[in-house]
Amino acid sequence: MPINSTARTIPRAIPRAIPQPISPPGPFSAVHLRRQSTSSQGQPPLAVLPTGALLRSLLTNCVASKPWLQRPVLAVLARLAAIDSGNWFSVDRNPLLHAVLKTTFYRQFCAGETPSETRETLRALKAMGFGGSILTYARETVFDHRTGAQRAFTDGNRVDDDEHIAVWRRGTLDTVDLLGPNDLLALKLTGAGPGVTGAFAAGENPPAAMWAAVEAICDRCEERNVRILVDAESQHYQAGIQKMTLELMRKYNRNRPALVYNTYQAYLKATPATLATHLVAAAQDGFTLGLKLVRGAYLATDPRALIHDTKADTDAAYNAIAQGALRRHLGDFGGDNALKPFPAVDLFLAGHNRVSVMTAYELHRSRRLAGLPTVRLGFAQLHGMSDELSFDLLQRTRGNFNEKPGLDFQEPDVYKCSNWGTVGECLAYLTRRAIENRDAITRTHDEYSALKAEARRRILAGWQPSPRRGKVWDI
Numbered sequence: 001m002p003i004n005s006t007a008r009t010i011p012r013a014i015p016r017a018i019p020q021p022i023s024p025p026g027p028f029s030a031v032h033l034r035r036q037s038t039s040s041q042g043q044p045p046l047a048v049l050p051t052g053a054l055l056r057s058l059l060t061n062c063v064a065s066k067p068w069l070q071r072p073v074l075a076v077l078a079r080l081a082a083i084d085s086g087n088w089f090s091v092d093r094n095p096l097l098h099a100v101l102k103t104t105f106y107r108q109f110c111a112g113e114t115p116s117e118t119r120e121t122l123r124a125l126k127a128m129g130f131g132g133s134i135l136t137y138a139r140e141t142v143f144d145h146r147t148g149a150q151r152a153f154t155d156g157n158r159v160d161d162d163e164h165i166a167v168w169r170r171g172t173l174d175t176v177d178l179l180g181p182n183d184l185l186a187l188k189l190t191g192a193g194p195g196v197t198g199a200f201a202a203g204e205n206p207p208a209a210m211w212a213a214v215e216a217i218c219d220r221c222e223e224r225n226v227r228i229l230v231d232a233e234s235q236h237y238q239a240g241i242q243k244m245t246l247e248l249m250r251k252y253n254r255n256r257p258a259l260v261y262n263t264y265q266a267y268l269k270a271t272p273a274t275l276a277t278h279l280v281a282a283a284q285d286g287f288t289l290g291l292k293l294v295r296g297a298y299l300a301t302d303p304r305a306l307i308h309d310t311k312a313d314t315d316a317a318y319n320a321i322a323q324g325a326l327r328r329h330l331g332d333f334g335g336d337n338a339l340k341p342f343p344a345v346d347l348f349l350a351g352h353n354r355v356s357v358m359t360a361y362e363l364h365r366s367r368r369l370a371g372l373p374t375v376r377l378g379f380a381q382l383h384g385m386s387d388e389l390s391f392d393l394l395q396r397t398r399g400n401f402n403e404k405p406g407l408d409f410q411e412p413d414v415y416k417c418s419n420w421g422t423v424g425e426c427l428a429y430l431t432r433r434a435i436e437n438r439d440a441i442t443r444t445h446d447e448y449s450a451l452k453a454e455a456r457r458r459i460l461a462g463w464q465p466s467p468r469r470g471k472v473w474d475i
């Protein structure tokens with residue numbers, strides 16, 4: 001059966017020319033979409049997780065799957081995020097609050113408060129088999145459309161725009177120095193302060209100091225062979241962020257694999273049109289489009305009218321873009337009767353949705369095995385989330401490595417994406433993760449069940465956790 005023979009009706013928000021997603025996946029459904037309970041070595045994917053990380057994951061998933069626990073935790077996180085960093089109840093000043101948050105949610109989702117803590121986490125991730133790490137410097141500004149307020153982490157003293165940019169530039173360059181070849185930097189441009197976010201919101205060019213900072217960061221990444229994922233943030237700033245990222249792709253991705261990736265939020269009704277504009281630019285100006293695809297994380301604060309009405313529409317939009325890129329056929333670009341040639345595209349699929357991830361993985365693999373054209377592919381999940389999916393992908397990509405000797409079969413790399421910064425700097429990020437786990441009820445329950453099954457397995461086996469236990473993820 002050909003892989004696209006199971007395609008369904010195109011959902012209303014997707015332009016007709018974009019190929020239809022495969023869902024449910026035809027030839028692979030029985031074998032490959034199923035949760036992989038054991039590997040070829042007879043180990044379940046979560047066997048790799050050290051005991052400390054397993055217990056912490058059990059705790060956070062227990063909170064996320066119980067509304068009576070999750071509601072007060074979310075309220076406390078939101079309250080703490082609103083407290084100014086100069087206040088004694090700020091998590092960076094109050095030792096008790098700091099200790100409680102640091103040992104629970106912070107450690108579950110973040111890499112470290114200092115370079116040495118962060119380095120240790122990245123080392124531990126690599127020891128577990130990840131191809132590399134994605135690291136973000138946590139400073140950011142979030143705009144809440146409902147209240148019209150923007151929330152940024154500041155130390156309460158700095159007022160000068162250039163000083164904000166300088167602090168962000170230093171923090172981001174320090175982040176790059178923690179990374180090595182095959183790692184990626186995730187860049188939150190709104191962390192550079194009010195001068196930059198004001199320009200983004202007004203549709204103006206950011207200050208010259210910001211351009212200089214961003215180019216210095218890109219140059220340093222290029223030297224260290226570190227790729228850059230520019231994050232998509234609140235809609236209020238997105239037009240400015242996209243404009244700047246497009247310029248960076250034009251400059252740094254010319255005639256080479258993507259150094260810079262732009263992030264496309266599939267939940268936005270406008271994303272297929274934005275992507276089409278960027279494909280035109282890539283084709284005309286001869287650069288590789290770095291396409292990082294996410295569903296979108298600002299559902300709680302962005303204007304609802306801009307976002308697909310249902311989760312099913314968002315899922316269909318995500319799958320259509322992912323699978324279209326893998327077939328090198330998106331809208332009018334590529335395909336058998338292409339009106340426009342498909343430009344060079346490197347694809348990065350960020351997400352925890354097993355159906356989307358595994359369908360894309362199988363489509364890529366089947367095209368490679370059949371000698372059909374496709375694009376370079378990477379996968380990423382967030383640190384502390386969907387570990388079972390990440391380890392399952394790792395087992396599959398490693399297991400298939402020598403599947404077809406003689407064929408240049410480059411398996412996609414699998415990454416974990418982590419934030420570093422003080423607990424206070426990471427609070428907005430932690431709040432988004434809590435909201436996301438609350439909203440993705442089925443996924444959270446599935447994850448919780450898998451974690452409980454792994455804990456049960458270890459108890460029955462006389463509590464024999466990972467052979468690599470000890471320091472791995474137990475920072």
Ligand SMILES: Cc1cc2nc3c(=O)[nH]c(=O)nc-3n(C[C@H](O)[C@H](O)[C@H](O)COP(=O)(O)OP(=O)(O)OC[C@H]3O[C@@H](n4cnc5c(N)ncnc54)[C@H](O)[C@@H]3O)c2cc1C
Pocket residue numbers: 230231232233263265267294295296297298299307308309310311314350351352353380381382417436439440443
């Ligand atoms: C490595 C990595 C990097 C990321 N970078 C970014 C980034 O730069 N910018 C960003 O915004 N997000 C980013 N995210 C977060 C991402 O957008 C999602 O919030 C998160 O991954 C959950 O979506 P999912 O595909 O994993 O899982 P799922 O559980 O399948 O989807 C949950 C998502 O579906 C969407 N959704 C839920 N309900 C509805 C509804 N009623 N209508 C419409 N849509 C709905 C929301 O986007 C929600 O987050 C990143 C995620 C990862 C793993």
